[in-house]
Amino acid sequence: GFRKRKHDNFPHGQRRDEKENVNPSSALMKSFKSFQQELDTRHDKYERLVKLSRDITIESKRTIFLLHRYISAPNGEEVLHDSQVKLDAIRRKIRQIAQELIGEDMYQFHKAISPGLQEYVEAVSFQYFIKTRSLISIEDINKQLIFKPEDREDTSMIFNYRDLIPHTLSLKVTPVDYLLGVADLTGELMRLCISSVGNGDMDTPFELSQFLRQIFDGFTFIGNTGPYEVSKKLYTLKQSLAKVENACYTLKVRGSEIPKHVLVDVFSTKTELIDHEECLS
Amino acid sequence: MSVSDMFVALQGALTADQDIREEIRKVVQALEQTAREMLTLMQGVHQGPGFQDIPTKCQKAREHFSTVKTQLESLKTKFPSDQYYRFHEHWRFVLQRLVFLAAFVVYLESETLVTQQTVAEILGIEADRERGFHLDIEDYLSGILTLASELARLAVNSVTAGDYSRPLRISTFINELDSGFRLLNLKNDSLRKRYDGLKYDVKKIEEVVYDLSIRGLSKEATGGAGGEK
Numbered sequence: 001g002f003r004k005r006k007h008d009n010f011p012h013g014q015r016r017d018e019k020e021n022v023n024p025s026s027a028l029m030k031s032f033k034s035f036q037q038e039l040d041t042r043h044d045k046y047e048r049l050v051k052l053s054r055d056i057t058i059e060s061k062r063t064i065f066l067l068h069r070y071i072s073a074p075n076g077e078e079v080l081h082d083s084q085v086k087l088d089a090i091r092r093k094i095r096q097i098a099q100e101l102i103g104e105d106m107y108q109f110h111k112a113i114s115p116g117l118q119e120y121v122e123a124v125s126f127q128y129f130i131k132t133r134s135l136i137s138i139e140d141i142n143k144q145l146i147f148k149p150e151d152r153e154d155t156s157m158i159f160n161y162r163d164l165i166p167h168t169l170s171l172k173v174t175p176v177d178y179l180l181g182v183a184d185l186t187g188e189l190m191r192l193c194i195s196s197v198g199n200g201d202m203d204t205p206f207e208l209s210q211f212l213r214q215i216f217d218g219f220t221f222i223g224n225t226g227p228y229e230v231s232k233k234l235y236t237l238k239q240s241l242a243k244v245e246n247a248c249y250t251l252k253v254r255g256s257e258i259p260k261h262v263l264v265d266v267f268s269t270k271t272e273l274i275d276h277e278e279c280l281s
Numbered sequence: 282m283s284v285s286d287m288f289v290a291l292q293g294a295l296t297a298d299q300d301i302r303e304e305i306r307k308v309v310q311a312l313e314q315t316a317r318e319m320l321t322l323m324q325g326v327h328q329g330p331g332f333q334d335i336p337t338k339c340q341k342a343r344e345h346f347s348t349v350k351t352q353l354e355s356l357k358t359k360f361p362s363d364q365y366y367r368f369h370e371h372w373r374f375v376l377q378r379l380v381f382l383a384a385f386v387v388y389l390e391s392e393t394l395v396t397q398q399t400v401a402e403i404l405g406i407e408a409d410r411e412r413g414f415h416l417d418i419e420d421y422l423s424g425i426l427t428l429a430s431e432l433a434r435l436a437v438n439s440v441t442a443g444d445y446s447r448p449l450r451i452s453t454f455i456n457e458l459d460s461g462f463r464l465l466n467l468k469n470d471s472l473r474k475r476y477d478g479l480k481y482d483v484k485k486i487e488e489v490v491y492d493l494s495i496r497g498l499s500k501e502a503t504g505g506a507g508g509e510k
Contacts, residue, residue, distance in 0.1 A: 026457065027396075028394050028457050028458070029460065031397070031461075032461035032465065033464060035422065035464075036464045036466065039418065043466070103411075105365055105366045105367075106366075107364060107365075107366035107367040107369075108369075135284050137282055137287050138287070175295060175298075178291070211284075214284040215284060217284075217288075218284055218287070218291075219288070221289070222288060222291065225295045225296055226295050
């Protein structure tokens with residue numbers, strides 16, 4: 001009771017006077033003004049990177065949806081071409097990130113760009129898988145993220161912008177981002193497997209289960225040497241693998257008994273079931 | 282390259298990374314030990330007799346900083362210099378505490394706020410990112426906020442010890458610091474959370490000053506009496 005009353009009696013006017021007594025041009029205030037500038041610059045850059053990362057995520061997701069149409073569409077080549085155009089557009093965004101990070105420590109802003117990069121890895125490795133049926137290496141991904149100023153339209157602008165800009169810009173995907181992107185890829189491959197059965201494609205599921213098993217073995221090899229996020233993805237990866245393996249099992253056992261047009265129905269109910277499970281997990 | 286080869290290479294990279302972290306952790310542990318010792322030493326100023334030998338305590342603390350310097354020197358060699366922020370989390374806490382200790386020592390000696398540049402010099406590191414292992418501005422500001430709560434405590438204890446002028450000087454200092462922090466546009470992060478605590482330190486010190494002034498003790502302190510010290 002007493003303490004509170006005492007505070008209520010506090011001469012507020014006097015306090016305000018005291019605040020005004022602070023000399024705005026003192027050394028302390030001057031240095032805080034420069035801190036303000038430094039922090040604002042840093043936060044602005046961070047926000048710009050977050051925005052770029054979000055754009056990359058959205059575009060990568062769209063590319064993945066497009067690529068899912070590859071199997072069902074009769075004009076597969078066209079879909080691949082479109083996806084290439086989209087990926088090039090994404091790389092232009094990544095180039096902007098690289099430009100923001102000139103002279104900076106990339107890891108300082110890594111949290112801002114990491115989600116976008118993971119999604120990009122997922123999209124680019126999905127396209128690579130559809131084209132070559134193999135896993136793209138981290139080196140190949142990083143090779144595509146070296147940008148020469150010559151082959152871009154905005155070259156002139158960059159040279160006007162600052163002479164200090166080096167001739168090549170590059171951004172490296174970290175091993176962890178790569179691993180997380182690849183782990184997400186397996187989810188897409190699982191979807192691809194189920195939908196390819198729906199389209200009467202009987203070979204893809206077996207190829208996919210073999211490929212997924214290789215990736216799964218790889219992740220088990222890494223185990224818990226990686227950071228926590230990687231081991232967390234391992235669980236989902238196991239689920240995806242189980243779904244694909246079960247699909248292959250059903251195909252093997254019942255494929256010989258059921259005529260192909262009926263088999264599609266068998267699987268379309270199965271897909272629903274799996275989707276339902278996915279919602280739960 | 283086969284899938285398994287790729288994963289072997291990745292595993293190698295991750296293990297190398299872990300080794301670096303292990304090395305860093307060892308040095309940081311030693312740093313934390315030194316910082317704790319200094320903290321214990323500096324805690325002495327809150328006790329009655331401690332007020333007399335503040336200069337000796339500061340002197341001793343300064344000696345500890347040379348140990349800190351060599352430890353930070355060895356920390357620098359544990360990782361590539363352009364990957365500071367990759368491992369930042371490991372030494373963030375201890376560095377903030379060292380900033381606080383340096384700021385506390387400098388405050389007790391000269392009653393001024395230590396600059397970022399001076400802290401970097403005391404710790405034997407750089408103030409700029411470009412020049413190597415540096416002091417991040419957010420870590421510097423966090424350390425300064427710790428100083429504010431320590432000074433709030435000191436204000437209370439100096440009254441107990443009969444030094445009535447110190448709280449007034451601390452009050453001026455904290456008010457200036459508060460106005461400084463008001464200039465910053467902080468994001469909703471850990472620094473912001475700690476800044477939110479500053480107002481309680483300011484309030485605490487204002488209460489002490491109020492208590493002194495209604496009893497006429499502040500006049501006694503400023504009116505040349507101040508013989509307690």
